[in-house]
Amino acid sequence: MTAAIFDAAAGLLACPCNESIERAQSSGRGIIGYFCSYLPVELITAAGLVPVRLRGAGSLDSGPADVFMSSRTCTYVRHALSLVLQGKYDFLSGAVCLNTCDHVRRAFDLFRHKSGLKFLGFVSVPRNARESLYAYYRQEIENLRGALEKHFGVEIDRQALSRAIVLHNRVRKRLAQLDSLRAADDGPMGGADLLAATVAALVMAPEDFLSLSEDWLLKIRPEDGLPAPRARLILAGGELDEPGWVAAVESLGARVVGDSLCTGMRAHQSLVDEDGSDPLEALCRRYFFQVSCARMIGNFSDRYESLMRALRERRADGIIFQRLKFCDPWGGDGHNLRLRARQEGIPILVLEREYGMLNTGQLKTRVQAFLEMIESRAGRSAGGADEVRSHAG
């Protein structure tokens, strides 16, 4: 873990607001909160607004949302909604929700009835990424564009969209640069640092993130490589915006060298085509056909292949799959992933968690046992760790 990113991002991520948001507000730009990686944030940027992914940052009590959503729903959504209901997100000019899952869908009901936000957009994303369903998604995004234009009195034209695409692609390229430092054998960055960076990119104006991350790159010295890890791991699953959770995993000597998280590199990994004549088309295609979230039915094999590719390319020893309690889509993926990984002899640890930094003692105990299992497998075989890695291939 490098202080250059992790500690610097800690302040940014500790609460819903941050300096970048304050700066945007003071310059008259509106802020739009959103929940899901199927929202093309370029559309918000092109409208002259700042997209900010909703989080439960700093929330210690989900009570205000529990009143409406009970304790049988996802703690991520409940904490985020609690902050909204407590006025901690009062800086928002609006929010966009998607039919991501049952929890976000119900949060949208509460946004409409309880938040007082003046602009509320909604996008119904088809549940399967196939060509015949793409037109529906594109229409939804066009509808959202129209709603943004009407409410905020702006025009989201091709030029504005193209500029936003270029800007957000720069963010993706910067994150890819940081990601390559994480993946290197003796790289100076760990998984916690990278998650801090990817989450920071989701809660800042893109130009501010580019400036801040440039500063990080200047401070990171390749010669400050981290010690060789006990095991190189891929972290998979849905929402995880707490770098401290990854730091707890890495504190045991593991290194998270790759991820497939909604808030990690999965959300940032593919670029939007900048050369086409229809920027909205390029945008919609990138988002609809990205490496999918578990909410997309029938695309598990694509997700699995993407994970296997990461495992091979990053020479990882195993997978930690984490899921927020009550999340059905990722529950299904966890089942399928465990099934295939076991068939193929890939070490996998499936963890259930609540939002925030709870139960780190339990987390460490389980990760420690997992690392010992990986080490034991590697030690028993003639080829050492490579033997385990070869299973990943």
Next chain:
Amino acid sequence: MPADLFNAREWRVFSDTLPDLIRLLRADQRGHGILQLVSETWDYLGEVHDRYARGDPFVWYNLGFNPELVLALDGVGNICIESQAVMQNTLGDPALCHEFIDAAESAGVPADCCSADKAAIGAIMRGLYPEPACVVGINTPCDSQVLSTQAMAELSGKPFFIVDVPYYDDERTVSHVARQLGELLPFLERHTHRRLDWDRLREVCALSNQAIELIWEWLDWRRMVPLAQSSKLVAFTLAHQILFCGSPRGVRIAEALAREARERHQRGERFYEERLRAVWYQDPVWTDMQIYDWMERELGLSVPIDVFGFYAHEGLIDTSTPESMLSGLARKLCKCQPMSRQFRGNIETYIADFMHMHQAFKADCGIFAGHVACKHAWGGIGLFREACRRADIPLLVFEFDMFDARVTSREAVQTELRRFVEEVVWPAKQRKLRKEMR
């Protein structure tokens, strides 16, 4: 899949008990509904057995789907993967359902997921359904279907078609789903090696319509005060739609349910001394259907309608053209199918249907029987409570698991119900009656 599929104890439990149960039910000259339901279920199991023996292709699907398109392919069997959960709890051995749930959990399905789907996955893992030619998944009524359909596809290893139902409740949604049903047809033909005959589909849709009209008539009779037919029957509309709609069997069941309700009412029968009526919102107690008898007998509380039983008046399938049939089937899936109609979109539809049922079925209260895994329902509980409070409708909210009796005991559910009826609803009704008399 075991070669002796139907010798498995999970199937044998039906052949060991259903013939006797049917004989027993025949003794009640007035109970056409339950008799027909059980007899036709037994007959359906026999058909599955015969098809399996003949080597007919099967199509699996999850509980948000209706089988008309499958039935229109001559000689193809339909299997809803949640059917073992319902059948074991209502007609077989609930302990077997617990075993399915435990098997799924030990294979990595999280404990907080829906027991209907855990049981479905457990049943698939045990090889209890004939191997399918292909599988169909639909994302309604809830997120749990995302889990069960993906597990179904993974465990079966068969070609998988997904029907996407959007969030909205509009004509664009119906058209979107109808287009996908148009895509689904060649998929089914390709994998079952059976051709679709549009005239055959027309017949299937006509049977589906006929059954729906009878269900509407049945529900109309259930609006009458007092309720002349058992409370527990109403939940079976959903099961009827999932397994039987579009078949002669589906018409016979609906006809028997309607006839029983009509004749009982016309004879002026009182099923028991009805004091109060409730809309049972959310999930039936499949693990213990006798609890409805207890409610009627002990509390004088009847359930004329529940969310699984309510079939909305959204029109019938127009059988005039292939396009109109696909559109009608899509409308059924989006706007009529119990649960899918209320659970998939915004909370307003959910609340509006409750208010409609409360008024139309002359209820005194609402009972939110909260299946622990229904996240969409728990996620909307605050707004639902507020709506009931505004409408001055007493509402009981409790937690249980509809397919796993180990989560909440019968006694705990009974205590909740008794307290609610005796301390809240009955006193409120008496106050209201006194006020009206003044």
